[in-house]
Amino acid sequence: MPRALITGASGQDGVYLMRLLQARGYGVHALMRSPPETTQRRLQAVGGAPEAVAWVAGAAGADALTALPELVKRVAPDEIYHLAGQSSVGASFADPAGTWRSHLDSALALLEALRVGATSARLFLAGSIEIFDPRDGAPINSATPLAPRSPYAAAKASLTLLAREYRRAYGLPVAVGHLSNHESPLRPERFVTRKVTDAAARIAGGSGERLSLGNLHVARDWGWAEEYVEAMWRLNQPDSAAECVIASGTSITLEAFVAAAFDQCGLHWREHVDVAEGLKRAGEAARVQADAAEAERLLGWRAQIAGEQVARRLADAALAALRRR
Known part of the structure; x- marks a missing residue:
């Protein structure tokens, strides 16, 4: 063994x-x-x-x-x-x-x-x-x-x-x-992905809260x-x-991630999200694009779940967790 x-x-x-x-x-x-x-x-x-x-x-x-x-x-x-x-x-x-x-x-x-x-x-x-x-x-x-x-x-x-x-x-x-x-449902809640999807689920459940985020135009590869x-x-x-x-090789903006998560919860994100200047990070790279071909060539591996799919899966998990409470 x-x-x-x-x-x-x-x-x-x-x-x-x-x-x-x-x-x-x-x-x-x-x-x-x-x-x-x-x-x-x-x-x-x-x-x-x-x-x-x-x-x-x-x-x-x-x-x-x-x-x-x-x-x-x-x-x-x-x-x-x-x-x-x-x-x-x-x-x-x-x-x-x-x-x-x-x-x-x-x-x-x-x-x-x-x-x-x-x-x-x-x-x-x-x-x-x-x-x-x-x-x-x-x-x-x-x-x-x-x-x-x-x-x-x-x-x-x-x-x-x-x-x-x-x-x-x-x-x-x-x-x-x-x-x-x-990402996954095991990701700690302090990460922006969980912050977004958990808030979307709570708002869908009637919390009435608003979500504050920083730069929505940054683009990242979420797998x-x-x-x-x-x-x-x-x-x-x-x-x-x-x-x-x-990496997945698919980069989307934080705005696209937020939109997908809120849509999965039956909401339109613009009605519930505020942009806070104080949450923007100085010197942050505007876009990070990874070469997924490297892992496919060297490891024979390619991601199947990426971008908006990740947002929707996390939103589903957040909704399910809310129903269990």
């Missing part, structure tokens, strides 16, 4: 990845710093088997540099998926130092575990297309120049550079998946998280690529 270790297992991607690996016969070890009960319920809700997971208490900060290599040696995984880290671009501006540490402390510890021979596992690092320069208008792929525009993106860019150097200098099997925005973990797994297999952009 192959064995996998997942950091950040309590997050959206960790839960879906646990289910996928279980379905493929893996023994799964889930690393987290919080009690596992909530994650067990989330895993069960998406069809996974929480009783089949080995739940492992995690370490953070300086402790991770010594604790993680020891843990990796004890678990002896065949594959490691490093998904841990603060995942909100907006929140990274409020806590840049914490964002930096959350991504790089444990990543460096895992890279060191590979370097010193504590494990021969393949290591997947969750990156982001936020690290790349979108200004020339060309679709982003892993060869696009780096130009991070937030503390979150700067941390992910540093993660990518670390991975490249450990591959070059030590020949280690390290892969970086540069992920576009990818479906359950599909993206398949691409993560493919990238972490022997003889796979070292880096790959994982």
